Amino acid sequence: MxxxxxxxxxxxxxxxxxxxxxxxGLAGEIVGAARSAATRDTALRLRLADAMFAEAAEAARGADLVVLATPIGAFGAIAAEIGEVLEAGAIVTDVGSVKGMVLRDVAPHLPLNVHLVPGHPVAGTEHSGPEAGFAELFENRWCILTPPDDAEAAAVDKVAELWRRMGAKVEIMPAQHHDLVLAITSHVPHLIAYNIVGTASDLETVTQSEVIKFSAGGFRDFTRIAASDPTMWRDVFLNNKEAVLEMLGRFVEDLTALQRAIRWGEGETLFDLFTHTRAIRRSIVEAGQETAVADFGRRQPAQGE
Ligand SMILES: NC(=O)c1ccc[n+]([C@@H]2O[C@H](COP(=O)([O-])OP(=O)(O)OC[C@H]3O[C@@H](n4cnc5c(N)ncnc54)[C@H](O)[C@@H]3O)[C@@H](O)[C@H]2O)c1
Ligand SMILES: O=C(O)C(=O)C[C@]1(C(=O)O)C=C[C@@H](O)C=C1
Known part of the structure; x- marks a missing residue:
């Protein structure tokens, strides 16, 4: 391809x-850029790339596809570095977890004859670095593309086809919508995990390691998410501020309602919510996880809501 x-x-x-x-077999040659010599050596040892460069511009020179796959806070500076060396007709895409900021930070640095097709594979783990990768990561997972209004259809089709051949399913939507949906399905859940593990670790001084000793169930699942890369997630929250604050506001309101229900012994309220959320989990599992993004926001309002 x-x-x-x-x-x-x-x-x-x-x-x-x-x-x-x-x-x-989608690329004649794969080259990479990494700042540290250790990452470049590991990438070559694992045969991830045919050549590795310290400078992004050296890797991008002569490429017909450039993929930005660093934390999103670095995208603007990288786009400025590679802008001058990009070939006419080249496609630039990215895998960042926030999409509005790509149009803001990357697009201004690209020549007019280069195609920008932002993307986001909704697949990952809490692990980082070149040794964490595996070829099956994208299989049966969504990849969301957020092309700007004036994007060339052929370039969008080519990036969509690339993701399909890597095993993903592709959906196209406006960047702003992506950022709102992912705020509630991915960003706020990570914030909740970081927060609950932080709160528990503050308590740990009081309970003397009981937090770790008894973390076999729900808490353990939160610690997996809270082990995700700090740089990546700092950048996500700094760059999807409005949508995250909007969803966090709703979350806090709903949490307050639950707090009231517990205080006043409103068992029916708790039971109804837990029944509803159990059904959501079951529908996600039955659909092989993929409805999580597609069906977001389609919940019927409860009586009086
Ligand atoms: N981890 C996930 O679950 C996940 C899922 C989907 C999308 N994403 C997005 O993918 C991107 C990469 O995430 P990841 O999980 O692969 O992170 P990672 O930490 O595993 O890898 C990022 C790499 O970028 C390098 N890097 C950082 N700044 C750089 C710079 N200025 N120039 C060159 N290299 C630089 C780092 O050294 C590291 O090797 C992020 O934008 C993230 O939002 C992550
Ligand atoms: O499974 C995980 O570890 C993830 O957090 C993956 C996850 C997500 O929230 O679903 C994290 C960030 C990405 O942008 C996409 C996927």
Missing amino acids: FARVALIGMGLIGSSMALAMRRA
Whole structure:
């Protein structure tokens, strides 16, 4: 599909893309950029790339597809570095967890003859770095593309086809809508996990390690999410501020309602909510996880809501 693919950033997502593209034979040559010599060596040892460069511009030179796969806070500076060396007709895409900011930070640095097709594979783990990747990561998972209004259809189709051949299902939507949906399905859940693990660790001084000792159930699941990369998630919250604050506001209101229900012994309120949420989980599992994003927001309002 592409003669030379440049992966800027060779962490979990970059390395998984390299492996998935190699497996499906989608790139003549894969090159990568990583700032640290250790990452460049690891990428070469694992045969993720045919060549690794310290500078993003060196990797992007001559590439017909450039993928930004670093934390999103670095996108603007990288786009400024590669803007001048990009070939006419090249496609630039990204895998960032927030999409509105790509149009803001990346688009202004690209020449008019280069196609920008932002993307977000909704698949990941709490692990980071070039050794964390695996070729199956995107299988049967959504990849959301958020092309700008004036994007060339052929470039969008090509990026969509790339993701399909890596095993993903593709959906296209406006960047702003993506950021609102992902705020509630991914960003706020991560904030809740970071917060509850932080609160528990504050209590730990009081309970003397009981938090760790008894963390076999629900809390343990939160600690997996709270182990996610700090740089990546700092950048997500700084760059999806409005949508996260909007969803967090609703979350706090609903939490307050639950607090009241507990205080006043309103068992029916609790039971009804827990029954509803159990049904959501079951429908996600039955659909193989993929309805989580697509069906967001379609809940029927409860009586009096
Ligand atoms: N981890 C996930 O679950 C997940 C899922 C979907 C999308 N994403 C998005 O994918 C992107 C990469 O995430 P990841 O999980 O692969 O992170 P990661 O930490 O595993 O890898 C990021 C890599 O980028 C490198 N890097 C950082 N700044 C750089 C710079 N200025 N120039 C060159 N390299 C730089 C880091 O050294 C690291 O190797 C992020 O934008 C994230 O929002 C992550
Ligand atoms: O499964 C996990 O570890 C994830 O957090 C993956 C997850 C998510 O929230 O679903 C995290 C961030 C991404 O942008 C996409 C996927």
